[in-house]
Amino acid sequence: MISRRHVLALMAGTLVARPSFAAYSQSDFVNTISPTAPLPPVDERLPKVPRVLKLSEMGLEPGRHGGTFRMLIGGQRDIRYMPIFSYSRLIGYNRHLTVEPDILEAFEVDNERVFTFHLREGHRWSDGSPFTTEDFRYVWEDVFHVKDLARGGPPATLLINGKAPRFEVIDALTVRYSWDEPNPDFLADQASPSPTRLMFPSAYLKQFHAKYQTKALLDQYIAKYRVQDWAALHQTQSRTVRPENPDLPTLDAWRNRTQPPAEQFIFERNPYYHRVDEQGRQLPYVDRIVLGVSSAELISAKTGTGESDLQMTNLDFADYTYLKNAEQRYPITVNLWKRTQGSRMALMPNLNCKDEVWRKLFQDVRVRRALSLAINRAEINKAVFYGLAKESANSVLPESPLFKPDYRDAWAGFEPDRANALLDEAGLPVDEETGLRRLPDGRPATIIVEITGEYSFETDVLELLADHWRQIGIKIFVHVAQRELLRRRVKSGDTIMSVSAGLDNGVPTPDMSPKELAPTSDDQMQWPLWGLHSLSVGHDGHPPDLAEAQQLLAFMKDWRNALDTAQRAEIWHKMLSLYTDQVFTIGIVNSTLQPVVHSRRLKNIPAEALYGFDPTSYLGVYLPDTFWYEGGA
Known part of the structure; x- marks a missing residue:
């Protein structure tokens, strides 16, 4: 529950000094990301105060880095599942469906009207550019209040009785949103599967914005990407709900490296990701996720023959008997999670x-x-x-x-x-x-x-x-x-x-x-x-x-x-x-049941859980960045 007392307690517990680990550690995969221009050491890539996941307190096993897991999708559009599964949010739900800071270091709420967000010092986008309040200002002033990009102004989710909030940049790491009337579902929106986007990687996107780019270069980009105008250009290059642009920096655990159209999409680890486990290992554990595009009707059959290491989309309970029998022939585990919809139909x-x-x-x-x-x-x-x-x-x-x-x-x-x-x-x-x-x-x-x-x-x-x-x-x-x-x-x-x-x-x-x-x-x-x-x-x-x-x-x-x-x-x-x-x-x-199939070697996947779009973001609240392979990658 979004208890005001709970939020303030989180504030007191998160505004602390950098955690004291003997040393942070990273996946060996990071060394292959940019071999000609090596990335900074892991402790310089992490925020000053990363988010520490105390896995043993959650009943999970601290894991090891490495490996790729394969998933099947029913079409190219289904890469939209990745930002939902990854579930990096300013504020997110935990398994008990209470909210806590995630990308944010902390937040304050005053009478459901004033929301103050504190960013993590030293946090960076996946391309290494700083994540600061400039990224919030850019969205507020240069997206929400530019008619070419937002004809109706700020999105309806931010309006209370038709009025938008006041937005303030307090300093490089603090922003504030204030309404005259209460907005008690603001935090729930930010914790949702598809939250209102309050920040963009401004250093990257300014090259596609008429305020910051010359008309000549914009015209070149418009021709290159075959769009109608600069507004359409900005929209396609900034799309986060369906992450089709491999160059768009992200704060998620994995970033797309494949330009569509393609028969498979490769998402690789974000070397600047802000979470670590209790032993100082930077998350995610798994280096890559490969999404193979398949006919939706064949996904159950392919899952049953071990062609997917983690699968729940395009499966239904009618597939359960077949998949359960496949456990005898292939190294997979089939679990049943409870769907959260008020009615299956x-x-x-x-x-x-x-x-x-x-x-x-x-x-x-x-x-x-x-x-x-x-x-x-x-x-x-x-x-x-x-x-x-x-x-x-x-x-x-x-x-x-x-x-x-x-x-x-x-x-x-x-x-x-x-x-x-x-x-x-x-x-x-x-x-x-x-x-x-x-x-x-x-x-x-x-x-x-x-x-x-x-x-x-x-x-x-x-x-x-x-x-x-x-x-x-x-x-x-x-x-x-x-x-x-x-x-x-x-x-x-x-x-x-x-x-x-x-x-x-x-x-x-x-x-x-x-x-x-x-x-x-x-x-x-x-x-x-x-x-x-x-x-x-x-x-x-x-x-x-x-x-x-x-x-x-x-x-x-x-x-x-x-x-x-x-x-x-x-x-x-x-x-x-x-x-x-x-x-x-x-x-x-x-209360219908949803098959969730995974490789027998993948650890930290719940045997029983709630499955749905909202509020669990399918896998999201179960922290896929903590899934890991037993027995090596």
């Missing part, structure tokens, strides 16, 4: 769809509850998830301190008679000839459910669900659309119901933002226009016209203004109670 009735009849019906809670009560989750669990999942509404998991059985069970029982009664009350009579219900305009009650087709289990679930809903007079058709097209159709109102995962973060603490429970983003497929209205601070979309959705937004505002963790927990419970009782999304099962 949820039905998203579009409360903002263009079809006026269905829009009004979906905004009637009796219809949403009826659709949920008509689902035989136990049958789906047994047939599709081998009975290992947990039947549940789309809500938080037992691993969250906010969990209550009432949220899990809300309108999630199998009660077709009650479902039929609710649909009768909602004015949907049954046509005796067809057995289907009739809509108020006379049409038969048929729903087109749109999916991406990326997961075979979705089709299996919908086949069973079609039988369940047929018992209450509702017929469904399944339509497959490419992911981006489907999202556009949902946002435009052309889709009346879609399928997606449930809550991204099913294991929240009270100090994590409850924004997923309220209309706050146009990516929320159940109410995209309401979410867009909130995201754009009223400039686009339209406000909710349901009192319960309005109440969720009011609770969200209360959470932002809460004074402590106890108050935030109370508001979370109000929101969870309302959200699950109103069945805005229809969850089916959660």
Whole structure:
């Protein structure tokens, strides 16, 4: 939890003298990085106060340097997993989902309004250039406030009621962000899988910026990289979410050395990385990660034949039996981690769809509850998830301190008679000839459910669900659309119901933002226009016209203004109670299992863990820089 007392304690514990090791040590691989111009000694490459990971206190084994591990990706775009896995953050979560300084040496928080960040003296980017407050100033002044690069100004994640923070450079190692109103999820955003980027390697990127570069040279770069203008040039060269530019300095454990397009991408150790283990060994332990591009459909088969040393992407529970059998033939270990989504698959009735009849019906809670009560989750669990999942509404998991059985069970029982009664009350009579219900305009009650087709289990679930809903007079058709097209159709109102995962973060603490429970983003497929209205601070979309959705937004505002963790927990419970009782999304099962496969020689990989995008950043909170090979590289 983001406790103010905890943060101040971290401050007191981190502003200390340089750790006293007999000597720092490094991987022999560092000597091969720049053979013609040797790098400085390791103690000169580390910050004055590096981050020390006390592995033995975490139940991990201090390791040894060396080796390469291979991973498989389903396309070149999937190199985007690397900054998520590496999980170097200004402030990050640990395994207990509490925040602590990482890239920062320390931070201070004053009434959730003023955030002061202290950098590590002597910290450097992977190219050796100093990491200082100039890198923050550059983003604030020369990116966020330059219309060519940020037409709308600072990103929405930094706006509180439409107002950006005040930014100050206190000195070469200290910056401050201040808001007039509380911003309690600022730290959680910085600890997230894809945080708002507050700093760039300015010494490198200034060569692509019109303020610092001549027009003649910019025109040469524009021609070389085949982009339209200098803004597009800066954007492509500074992209960190998908690290395609091998020359872009990073603070992550590994840096890309391969220019796309390519059939494999090599990420090698960052010689200026800021973490060390308790014995003074500079991390990461493993020298290189090789990402092999493969057909997504073949990744499970290749993993089972030992072609990957660490694999979890493009695997699903349906692959488990095959992979477990492969343990007998190849030196791999197959573990099962618990997925953190509020529902492995949820039905998203579009409360903002263009079809006026269905829009009004979906905004009637009796219809949403009826659709949920008509689902035989136990049958789906047994047939599709081998009975290992947990039947549940789309809500938080037992691993969250906010969990209550009432949220899990809300309108999630199998009660077709009650479902039929609710649909009768909602004015949907049954046509005796067809057995289907009739809509108020006379049409038969048929729903087109749109999916991406990326997961075979979705089709299996919908086949069973079609039988369940047929018992209450509702017929469904399944339509497959490419992911981006489907999202556009949902946002435009052309889709009346879609399928997606449930809550991204099913294991929240009270100090994590409850924004997923309220209309706050146009990516929320159940109410995209309401979410867009909130995201754009009223400039686009339209406000909710349901009192319960309005109440969720009011609770969200209360959470932002809460004074402590106890108050935030109370508001979370109000929101969870309302959200699950109103069945805005229809969850089916959660706590499903994710195969994680690794070489038998790789150490420090948990046998059991939580797996998800947010808040664990997949592997991120489990510190992949501490994974190491037993028996030598």
